[in-house]
Amino acid sequence: MHVGELSATTFVKLQPDTTARETMELFLQNRQDIGCVMEHEHLLGIVTKYSLYRLLLKSTSMDVTIQPAIKTNVISLQENISVYRARDILLEKGVGHAVVLNNNKNVVGVLATSDLIYGLVAGTNHLMTRLQSLVDNLQESVISVDTELNITAINASAQKLFQLEDTEILGKPSGNWFPTLYDDLSNAVLHSKRTEVKKISLHSTIVIASIIPIQEWGKINGAMAVLKDITELEKVANELESTKRIEKVLDSALAVAYDGVIITDQDGNITKANHGFMELYGIASFSQIEHQPLQNIAPEIQQQQNKNKKDILEAEIIQINQYKAIVSQTPIVQNDKTIGSIYKIIYQHLHLWKDLFNQIDKLEREISYYRGELNKNNDPFTPLISNNGKIEQLKADATAVAPSLSNLLINGESGTGKELLANGIHLVSNRKGAFIKINCAAVPENLIESELFGYADGAFTGAKKGGRPGKFEQADKGTLFLDEIGDMSLPMQAKLLRAVQEKEIERIGDTQTRKMDVRILAASNKNIGKLVQEGVFREDLYYRINVIQLEIPPLRDRLDDIPLLTNHFMKKMQTKLDKPSINDISSEAVEKLRNYHWPGNVRQMENVMERAFLYAQTNRIEASHILIDAKDPSSTEHSGINEANEHGSVKTNRKKRMEETDKVTILDALKQAGGNRTIAAKKLGISRSTLYQKLKKYEIKEKLEFFL
Numbered sequence: 001m002h003v004g005e006l007s008a009t010t011f012v013k014l015q016p017d018t019t020a021r022e023t024m025e026l027f028l029q030n031r032q033d034i035g036c037v038m039e040h041e042h043l044l045g046i047v048t049k050y051s052l053y054r055l056l057l058k059s060t061s062m063d064v065t066i067q068p069a070i071k072t073n074v075i076s077l078q079e080n081i082s083v084y085r086a087r088d089i090l091l092e093k094g095v096g097h098a099v100v101l102n103n104n105k106n107v108v109g110v111l112a113t114s115d116l117i118y119g120l121v122a123g124t125n126h127l128m129t130r131l132q133s134l135v136d137n138l139q140e141s142v143i144s145v146d147t148e149l150n151i152t153a154i155n156a157s158a159q160k161l162f163q164l165e166d167t168e169i170l171g172k173p174s175g176n177w178f179p180t181l182y183d184d185l186s187n188a189v190l191h192s193k194r195t196e197v198k199k200i201s202l203h204s205t206i207v208i209a210s211i212i213p214i215q216e217w218g219k220i221n222g223a224m225a226v227l228k229d230i231t232e233l234e235k236v237a238n239e240l241e242s243t244k245r246i247e248k249v250l251d252s253a254l255a256v257a258y259d260g261v262i263i264t265d266q267d268g269n270i271t272k273a274n275h276g277f278m279e280l281y282g283i284a285s286f287s288q289i290e291h292q293p294l295q296n297i298a299p300e301i302q303q304q305q306n307k308n309k310k311d312i313l314e315a316e317i318i319q320i321n322q323y324k325a326i327v328s329q330t331p332i333v334q335n336d337k338t339i340g341s342i343y344k345i346i347y348q349h350l351h352l353w354k355d356l357f358n359q360i361d362k363l364e365r366e367i368s369y370y371r372g373e374l375n376k377n378n379d380p381f382t383p384l385i386s387n388n389g390k391i392e393q394l395k396a397d398a399t400a401v402a403p404s405l406s407n408l409l410i411n412g413e414s415g416t417g418k419e420l421l422a423n424g425i426h427l428v429s430n431r432k433g434a435f436i437k438i439n440c441a442a443v444p445e446n447l448i449e450s451e452l453f454g455y456a457d458g459a460f461t462g463a464k465k466g467g468r469p470g471k472f473e474q475a476d477k478g479t480l481f482l483d484e485i486g487d488m489s490l491p492m493q494a495k496l497l498r499a500v501q502e503k504e505i506e507r508i509g510d511t512q513t514r515k516m517d518v519r520i521l522a523a524s525n526k527n528i529g530k531l532v533q534e535g536v537f538r539e540d541l542y543y544r545i546n547v548i549q550l551e552i553p554p555l556r557d558r559l560d561d562i563p564l565l566t567n568h569f570m571k572k573m574q575t576k577l578d579k580p581s582i583n584d585i586s587s588e589a590v591e592k593l594r595n596y597h598w599p600g601n602v603r604q605m606e607n608v609m610e611r612a613f614l615y616a617q618t619n620r621i622e623a624s625h626i627l628i629d630a631k632d633p634s635s636t637e638h639s640g641i642n643e644a645n646e647h648g649s650v651k652t653n654r655k656k657r658m659e660e661t662d663k664v665t666i667l668d669a670l671k672q673a674g675g676n677r678t679i680a681a682k683k684l685g686i687s688r689s690t691l692y693q694k695l696k697k698y699e700i701k702e703k704l705e706f707f708l
C-alpha cells in the first residue's frame with residue numbers, strides 16, 4: 001500500500017495571512033490537525049494544532065495571522081513510497097503528520113498517524129490472509145498448539161492427511177490426537193527446544209516432523225509442528241532397498257556361477273556380466289563392457305529376436321576362443337514386453353557333458369546321414385560316391401542320355417555300383433513309373449518268365465488267384481533294370497526280345513496282349529559282345545539293349561576314391577551298427593585299404609568296413625581291423641567281366657547249367673525248323689556261323705540226327 005492511497009486529499013489549505021480563528025474553524029470543519037500554508041500552490045510550511053495553540057497562548061486576539069505559527073521545516077513524503085517506509089520516516093522524525101507530495105513537488109495530501117495505522121492494519125490483515133492461505137495450501141501439514149498444548153490451528157493439508165475437521169479438534173489437547181508429537185511439542189513450549197527433522201509414525205502415516213516453538217513479543221506462546229507425509233516415499237525407499245538387496249543377491253549369484261552369464265537390455269546392450277564371462281573374453285573390468293552392445297563384445301553369440309517372448313531359445317554349441325561352449329538365451333519379460341535377455345554360456349567342465357555331446361554328435365551324424373539320403377533325391381547320382389574323373393565323366397554321360405528313351409547297357413564288374421548308376425538314370429529321366437529291378441542270375445530259370453511277364457489266373461497249379469503282374473507291367477511308364485542280363489538263357493532271351501521289340505507282353509496262360517511303355521536298362525558284369533560271339537547271347541537282343549553303353553571302371557582303377565569311400569562307410573556304419581563312438585581311422589588302415597586290388601569292388605570294401613567296425617574296440621579303426629577275407633563272396637562271385645576272373649564252384653555250376661539250357665534250346669529250335677540250320681539260327685536270333693560253333697561245341701550233330 002502506498003502513501004498516496006492513504007493520505008487525505010481534502011486537506012486544509014492556508015495562506016500566511018489566514019487568521020488563527022479562520023484556521024481553527026477550518027481545522028474543526030475538516031476534522032484536521034494540520035494545515036498547509038501555500039502561496040500560489042507553493043508550500044511555505046505547515047500550521048499544526050499545537051503551533052496554533054502556542055500562538056493563541058501568546059496573543060490576546062484570535063484574529064492574529066498565523067504567520068508566527070508556520071513551521072517551515074516540513075516533513076514531507078513522496079506519494080508513491082510504501083506505508084512501511086512512511087511509518088519509519090515518521091517514527092524517525094518523531095512527528096505525527098507529513099505532507100504528501102507528488103513528483104512535481106506539489107502537495108497532494110496530508111498523512112496523519114491515524115491514516116498510517118489504518119494502512120498498517122490493512123496491510124497486516126492482508127498479510128495474515130496471505131499467510132493463512134499459504135499455510136492452508138502448503139503441501140506440508142501444519143498443526144499449532146498453545147502453551148497448554150491444546151490445538152490452536154490445523155491447516156487443510158493436515159486435515160486431509162489425518163482425515164480430521166478443524167472444528168473437531170480445535171482447542172482440544174494435542175496429545176489425544178497426536179500422541180507421538182506430544183513430547184516434542186511440550187519440549188518446544190516448555191524449553192523452547194526445536195526439533196529439526198524427525199521420522200514419526202502418526203496413525204497409519206509416516207511423517208517427517210519439524211517442531212518449532214512460537215514466540216510472541218519475545219515470549220513463547222505455543223509451538224507448531226510441520227509434518228511431511230513420507231508414507232509413499234517410505235514405500236518407494238523400501239522397494240528400492242529390497243531392489244538393492246535383490247541386486248546384491250543377483251551379483252553374488254552371478255559371481256559364484258561357474259560359467260558365463262551376461263544380461264542385456266532390450267537394445268542388446270550389456271547391463272551385467274559375471275566373472276566367468278569376463279574371463280572367457282579376457283575382459284579385465286566390467287566398466288570396459290558396461291552398456292556396450294553384446295554384438296561388439298561377443299559377436300559369436302547369436303542374439304535372437306524372440307519368436308515367443310516367454311521361450312528359452314534352444315541351446316547352441318559354438319566355439320569361443322579355445323572353448324567349445326553351449327549358449328542359451330532367455331528373454332526377460334515384463335508386462336508382456338521383452339525388456340532384455342539373459343545369456344548362459346557353459347564352457348567349463350564340459351567333459352561332464354561328454355555323454356550329452358556324444359548323443360548330440362550321434363544325432364548330428366544321423367541328421368547328416370539322412371540329409372545325405374535326402375540330397376540323393378536332389379542329385380540322383382550322389383549315392384555313387386566318387387571324386388574320380390572317370391566316374392565324374394560317367395555321371396555326366398549318364399545325365400546326358402538319361403532323358404532319352406533309348407535302352408542302355410551298363411557294363412562293369414560286380415559291386416562297382418551299376419545299380420546305383422541305373423537308379424540315378426531312372427531318376428534323371430523323370431519317368432513317371434517305378435524303377436523295377438530283376439536280377440536275371442538270381443531267379444531260377446523256371447521262374448524267370450513269370451517274374452518278367454506275370455501270369456494269368458489259373459495259369460498253373462499254385463498260381464495266385466486273379467493272376468499276378470510281372471516286372472514288365474510293374475515298370476510300365478518307368479524303368480526295368482535287368483541286372484546280370486548276360487546270365488539269361490537263350491529261350492528267355494527270345495521272349496525278352498519280343499517284349500523289348502514289340503513293347504507288349506502276355507502274362508503266362510493269358511491270351512490278352514498288354515502294351516507296355518518300359519525303358520530297359522540292362523547291366524552285366526560279363527562282356528556281352530563276347531557272349532554273342534560265343535553264341536550264348538542273342539545278337540539281336542544285344543543290339544536292342546546296347547543302344548547306348550556305359551562302363552563303370554573297377555575300384556582298383558580308381559583307388560583315389562578310397563579315402564572318400566572310407567569316410568562314407570565310416571558314417572554309414574556308425575549309424576547302421578549304432579557305433580557313433582567309432583569316429584576315427586588310422587592312416588595305416590587307410591593305406592591298407594588303398595593297397596588292395598578289390599576284386600569285389602565297392603561292395604567288398606563295404607563288407608570290409610563293416611567287419612572293421614565289428615572288430616574295433618576303441619573309437620579308432622586300426623590296420624589290424626581291416627580283414628580282407630579271400631572267401632568273401634563279394635570278392636569272388638561275379639568278380640570280373642572276363643571269364644578268366646571267375647572262380648569257385650558256384651560259378652562253374654552255374655556255367656554248366658547255362659550250357660545245358662543252351663543246348664536244349666538249340667535242339668528245340670532245330671527240331672522246330674525241321675533240321676534247317678538257317679531257320680533255326682534265325683529263330684534263336686544268332687548267326688548261322690554262331691550256330692555252327694555251338695553245334696560243334698555241344699557235339700549236337702548226332703543227337704540232331706537222332707531227333708530227326
Ligand SMILES: Nc1ncnc2c1ncn2[C@@H]1O[C@H](COP(=O)(O)OP(=O)(O)OP(=O)(O)O)[C@@H](O)[C@H]1O
Nearest residue numbers: 383384385413414415416417418419420525602603
Ligand atoms: N561309388 C559307390 N559309392 C557308394 N557305394 C557304392 C558305390 N558303388 C557301389 N556301392 C555300394 O556297393 C554295393 C553294390 O553296389 P551295386 O549293387 O550298385 O553294384 P552292382 O555293380 O550293381 O553289383 P552287381 O553287379 O553285383 O549287381 C551297394 O551296397 C552300393 O551301395
